[in-house]
Amino acid sequence: MCGIFAYLNYDVSRERRYILEVLFNGLRRLEYRGYDSAGISIDSSSVTGSVNASSDSPLVFRQEGNIESLVKCVYQEVAATDLNLEASFSIHAGIAHTRWATHGEPAPRNSHPQSSGAGNDFLVVHNGVITNYEVLKQSLLRHGYTFESETDTEVIPKLAKFVFDKANEEGEQTVTFTEVVLEVMRHLEGAYALIFKSRHYPNELIACKRGSPLLLGVKEFAEQQNNGTSYNDMKFISTNGHPKELFLSSDPHALVEHTKKVLVIEDSEVVHIKDGGVTIVKFDQGKGKDGKSISRPASVQRALSILEMEVEQINKGKYEHYMQKEIHEQPESLTTTMRGRLIRGGSSNRKSVLLGGLKDHLKTIRRSRRIVFIGCGTSYNAALAARTILEELSGIPVTMEIASDLLDRQAPVYRDDTIIFVSQSGETADTLNALEYSLSNGALCVGITNTVGSAIARNTHCGVHINAGSEIGVASTKAYTSQIVVMAMVALAIGADTISTKPRREAIIESLLELPGKVKQVLKLDEEMKDLAKSLISEQSLLMFGRGYNYATALEGALKVKEVALMHSEGILAGEMKHGPLALVDEHLPIVVIATRDQCFSKQQSVIQQLKARKGRLIVMCSEGDGTAVCGSSCRVIEVPLVVDCLQPVVNIVPLQLLAYHLTVLRGYNVDQPRNLAKSVTTE
Numbered sequence: 039m040c041g042i043f044a045y046l047n048y049d050v051s052r053e054r055r056y057i058l059e060v061l062f063n064g065l066r067r068l069e070y071r072g073y074d075s076a077g078i079s080i081d082s083s084s085v086t087g088s089v090n091a092s093s094d095s096p097l098v099f100r101q102e103g104n105i106e107s108l109v110k111c112v113y114q115e116v117a118a119t120d121l122n123l124e125a126s127f128s129i130h131a132g133i134a135h136t137r138w139a140t141h142g143e144p145a146p147r148n149s150h151p152q153s154s155g156a157g158n159d160f161l162v163v164h165n166g167v168i169t170n171y172e173v174l175k176q177s178l179l180r181h182g183y184t185f186e187s188e189t190d191t192e193v194i195p196k197l198a199k200f201v202f203d204k205a206n207e208e209g210e211q212t213v214t215f216t217e218v219v220l221e222v223m224r225h226l227e228g229a230y231a232l233i234f235k236s237r238h239y240p241n242e243l244i245a246c247k248r249g250s251p252l253l254l255g256v257k258e259f260a261e262q263q264n265n266g267t268s269y270n271d272m273k274f275i276s277t278n279g280h281p282k283e284l285f286l287s288s289d290p291h292a293l294v295e296h297t298k299k300v301l302v303i304e305d306s307e308v309v310h311i312k313d314g315g316v317t318i319v320k321f322d323q324g325k326g327k328d329g330k331s332i333s334r335p336a337s338v339q340r341a342l343s344i345l346e347m348e349v350e351q352i353n354k355g356k357y358e359h360y361m362q363k364e365i366h367e368q369p370e371s372l373t374t375t376m377r378g379r380l381i382r383g384g385s386s387n388r389k390s391v392l393l394g395g396l397k398d399h400l401k402t403i404r405r406s407r408r409i410v411f412i413g414c415g416t417s418y419n420a421a422l423a424a425r426t427i428l429e430e431l432s433g434i435p436v437t438m439e440i441a442s443d444l445l446d447r448q449a450p451v452y453r454d455d456t457i458i459f460v461s462q463s464g465e466t467a468d469t470l471n472a473l474e475y476s477l478s479n480g481a482l483c484v485g486i487t488n489t490v491g492s493a494i495a496r497n498t499h500c501g502v503h504i505n506a507g508s509e510i511g512v513a514s515t516k517a518y519t520s521q522i523v524v525m526a527m528v529a530l531a532i533g534a535d536t537i538s539t540k541p542r543r544e545a546i547i548e549s550l551l552e553l554p555g556k557v558k559q560v561l562k563l564d565e566e567m568k569d570l571a572k573s574l575i576s577e578q579s580l581l582m583f584g585r586g587y588n589y590a591t592a593l594e595g596a597l598k599v600k601e602v603a604l605m606h607s608e609g610i611l612a613g614e615m616k617h618g619p620l621a622l623v624d625e626h627l628p629i630v631v632i633a634t635r636d637q638c639f640s641k642q643q644s645v646i647q648q649l650k651a652r653k654g655r656l657i658v659m660c661s662e663g664d665g666t667a668v669c670g671s672s673c674r675v676i677e678v679p680l681v682v683d684c685l686q687p688v689v690n691i692v693p694l695q696l697l698a699y700h701l702t703v704l705r706g707y708n709v710d711q712p713r714n715l716a717k718s719v720t721t722e
Contacts, residue, residue, distance in 0.1 A: 040150070040165040040716075041068025041136040042252070044233045044243055044286040048129055048314035050259065054080065055123040058112065060296075061134040064285070065105045067292035067352065070360075070510050070710065070717040071165075072138025075149040076101060076108040079161050079235055080132045082121075095158045095237055097121075100149035104711075105136060129241040131311070133233050135163035138716040141171075142188030151235070152191045154199035155183070159237055162198070164191040165288055166230035166250040174225060194232065197222050202238065215239040216310045216319060219246060223308070223321050229467060231303075233286055239312075245286050246308045246321065251465045251493065254301040254309055254316070255285035255293035256342060284311055289489075290345050291352050291508065298345040302491045307338075346490065351508045359703075360710045361511035361602070365695050366561060369554040371506040371516040372688070375523050380547055389547040391530040399500045402482055403532055406456040408435045410481075412444060412472050413460035416514040416594060417521060421460045423590035424525030427684035431533030431543065441468035445475060453480035460525075461485075462509060462517040463717070464492020473497060486524055488517050502528065511710050512717045513601045515695050518594060519557070519688045523550065526684055549682035553689075556679045560692045563676065567693055570657065570674065571700035574628055580605060581622065582630040582694075583645060585612040586638035591687045595630065595694030602712045603701040612638075612645045625653040632690055633668055635661045636683035643668060659690060 043064035045057065061078045077100035101111040116123060135150035142148035154160040168174075171190035174197060179185070183196050201221045205213035219234055229249030236242070245252055259281045286309075287293050293300060303309055306321040317337050357363035364371075381390045396403075403409070409428065411421035418440055429436045439449065445468065451457065457476045461469045464487035473494060476483055485494040485501030488509065495501060506520035527550070530543050574580065580599055584592030593609035600607045610619050612631070623629065629649060633642035646669050649656055656673035658665075665675035676693050680686075702709040 040138050041065065041071035041288045041292075042150075042163040042165050042231060042233055042286070043068060043134045043288070043292050044132065044163075044235075044245070045134075046129075046131040046241070046243055046284045046311055047127065047282075048241075048284070049281040050283060051126050051128050052130065053123065054121070054125045054127065057127065057130055057132050058123070061132050062105065062109050063295075064287065064292040065108070065134050065136045067295075068288055069105050069136050070512055071288060072136050072716045073104045073711050074139050074144035075103065075137045075146070076105050076135060077137075077146075077149040077151055077163075078108070078112070078132060078134040079151045079158070081127070081130055081240070094240075096161060096235060098151055098153060098158060098161065100146040100151075102144050102146055102149070131235055131241050131243045133161065133163050133235050133243070140167055141190045148187045148189050150189075150191060152187065152189060152195055154195035157237065159202070160195040160198040161235045162191060162195045163233050164194065164230055165252075166248075167228050168193065168226055168230060169228035170226070171228075190228075194222060194226070195234075197225060198234065198236070202236075215242055215244055215312075216308060216317070219244045219308055220319070220321055223248075231288065241312075243284075243286065243311045244308060245303060245311075246306075247303050248305050249467065249470065249493075251288055251463075252303045253287050253290060253293060254303060255287065255297045256282065256299045256301070256316075257285070257297035258282040258299075280314070282314055284316070290347055291510065294345055294347045294352065295349050298347070299342045300345055301340055301342055305493075343491070347508065352510060359511065359699070361513055361515060361699055362709070364509055364511050364515045365692065365699060367507065368516045368519055368692065369558040369561070371520055372523055372554045372557060374505050374507065375520040376527070376550060376553075377505075379527060380550060382547065382551070389544045390534060391527045391547065393502050393527060393531050395500050395502050396484070396528065396531055399482065399484070400531060400534075403456045403484075404432070404434075404535065405454070406434055406482070407452065407454045408437060408456075410437050410439055410451070410455055410457045411460060412439045412441050412457060412469060412476075414441050414466055414468055416518050416597065417460040417462060417466070417469075419590045419594040419597065420518050420521035421458070421525065422593070423522050423587060423687040424529065424684075426587055427526055427546075428529040428532070431529045431536070431539055433533075433536070439472070441466070441472040444472050448475075451476050451479040451481050455481040456484060457481045458484045458486060458525075458528075459494050459498060460487075460521060461492075461494050462488045462514055462521075464489040464494040466494075470494065470497075486521060486528075488520070510717070512712055512715050513598055513698070513709075515598075519691065522685070522688050523553070526550070529684075546682055546684060549685050553681060553685055556681050556689050557692060559679050560689055561696075563678075563693050564696055566676070567696035568700040568704075570676075571697055571704055574605075574697075574701060575704050577628055578606060580607040580628050580630065581619065582607065582609045582632070583612040583615060583642075584609065584632040585642055585645075586636055587683055587687050588632040588634065588636075588638075588690055591632050591690045591694070592630075594691055595698070598695055598698035599701065601715060602698050602707065602709050603705055604707055604713060605701065605705075612642060615645060615648070620648075620652070623649055623652045623654045625655055628655050628657060630657045630659065630694070632659045633664075634659065634678060634686050634690060635664070635680055636686060646673075659693065
């Protein structure tokens with residue numbers, strides 16, 4: 039949930055002020071991953087490569103609050119000292135961190151980088167959770183180490199110092215940075231992405247990971263060509279001594295403005311940056327357990343990949359907030375999601391779906407005993423919206439599992455199951471753990487994610503990318519609608535061998551092609567939703583009733599309101615209304631009822647009448663032209679375009695997204711960084 043970032047310039051002269059701004063901007067790009075505190079570390083001396091370089095303690099700045107609080111703190115401290123911001127470094131390694139608190143309250147002492155102690159011999163920034171930190175902490179306390187924070191991270195730099203000191207006491211040969219980190223990893227349990235900096239190894243960085251995401255970005259400058267500086271056309275990271283800048287980041291958003299050449303670091307890999315070169319070794323838990331010596335495995339070579347992302351995608355453009363931008367981007371994101379996947383035409387005017395990531399596994403999926411959707415939060419709701427159409431077109435029972443609950447119950451998973459894992463980031467910790475559990479039970483695992491190269495994309499047998507584009511607002515909007523569309527297309531692909539459902543499938547494909555236009559139409563309700571938000575600004579609670587396909591809409595709409603507007607809201611299955619929730623109804627409590635035309639329409643009309651009979655304060659969402667027929671003039675009406683029933687949740691959620699957005703802004707809260715939340719949930 040935290041964001042980690044590092045910047046190392048080699049044989050490229052950079053002033054300290056420039057280095058600070060690169061680190062700050064990296065954190066700004068990652069701030070949606072956590073924003074309750076932040077910190078950075080830079081070198082105190084510009085004398086690189088000298089005998090005394092290792093004796094200079096790195097500078098550490100840590101501050102509670104958002105990134106701008108850290109920036110202000112750093113420049114205030116600089117102004118109070120003689121630190122020269124114009125000092126130039128031909129080689130320098132800086133690390134940075136933005137935090138979402140898991141262990142210890144937001145405070146400077148709990149912020150990262152965490153230190154090994156006085157002198158900052160070893161510094162670490164960490165994303166993840168160390169599950170055995172209490173055991174390690176007790177062991178280090180017995181060896182005389184003292185702790186200043188309540189974090190699980192502080193054991194890591196202190197363990198590194200312990201390993202370093204012990205190795206230098208016992209051996210004549212100097213221990214390498216990589217060997218120290220490998221020995222530290224041998225003692226760690228849990229999920230982590232780590233970046234190490236040490237005064238004993240000046241101008242070097244080491245990164246390693248297990249579970250949490252981490253990327254390396256490479257920007258290499260070749261000789262002057264065509265009167266300008268150019269990049270080397272390289273597939274592998276060169277060690278030729280060319281000037282270069284190297285970046286480490288939790289995700290690509292912080293890299294794309296610097297370079298598109300990246301390496302996705304795999305689990306158990308240790309990346310050592312030294313003298314402009316990058317060495318990668320694979321950590322083996324079994325090696326070195328005899329305790330005789332610190333061992334170093336052989337290095338491996340990895341190819342670079344190219345980021346399919348533009349800087350414009352991660353800027354707000356003409357919008358005030360990322361959430362607002364992403365809501366209004368949905369016509370384009372849906373078009374991109376479907377591009378090249380819907381086939382219409384030919385001599386027979388055939389309509390079909392082509393999903394390249396699934397085509398080789400469709401026969402296996404069709405033979406499955408059951409299909410299981412696994413997700414968390416918004417991704418779970420998207421899967422719920424698609425469950426009915428998948429059951430209808432495939433004829434296979436479809437069940438829903440919240441990832442954490444599946445693991446808590448150790449629910450049975452069989453070899454003839456198909457398990458579909460849904461995650462925007464592809465790095466959700468609970469979903470990844472459920473994936474590991476399902477793989478160990480022999481099930482066919484399918485991934486649906488927005489992030490190419492993510493852990494779920496790499497570790498599932500097959501899958502589909504939703505191609506919704508970068509989503510930076512913590513509350514998911516465009517990823518949700520693209521997930522529903524992708525899962526509808528998955529249902530169409532699985533059911534494509536059934537003749538009896540052909541008319542139904544073709545009607546859905548026609549509606550998919552029209553869907554971006556329908557969403558564009560419903561976005562015109564923006565001002566109407568703002569006006570509705572004004573009437574709800576002082577309310578403490580909001581109920582949403584949905585049924586059938588739109589039960590998921592009620593859950594997701596309520597989730598958006600509670601996430602960003604910090605108002606209690608609850609999505610309720612309308613069929614359960616009389617089994618408890620009806621007791622809450624009075625003339626004060628606002629209630630949203632989703633009653634667009636589908637097979638549950640008549641039942642929702644009955645629900646509306648029962649709520650009106652109890653003087654309920656109703657806000658009814660219905661199909662265009664149905665307002666008067668559904669509830670007369672006694673309640674607030676939101677009319678939306680009518681599409682095929684299985685895609686109606688895509689249209690219906692947009693007004694509720696707009697409502698949540700305007701409600702948040704009017705209530706004075708930060709819509710892109712809601713309290714206590716972060717975008718990518720990489721801890722259990």
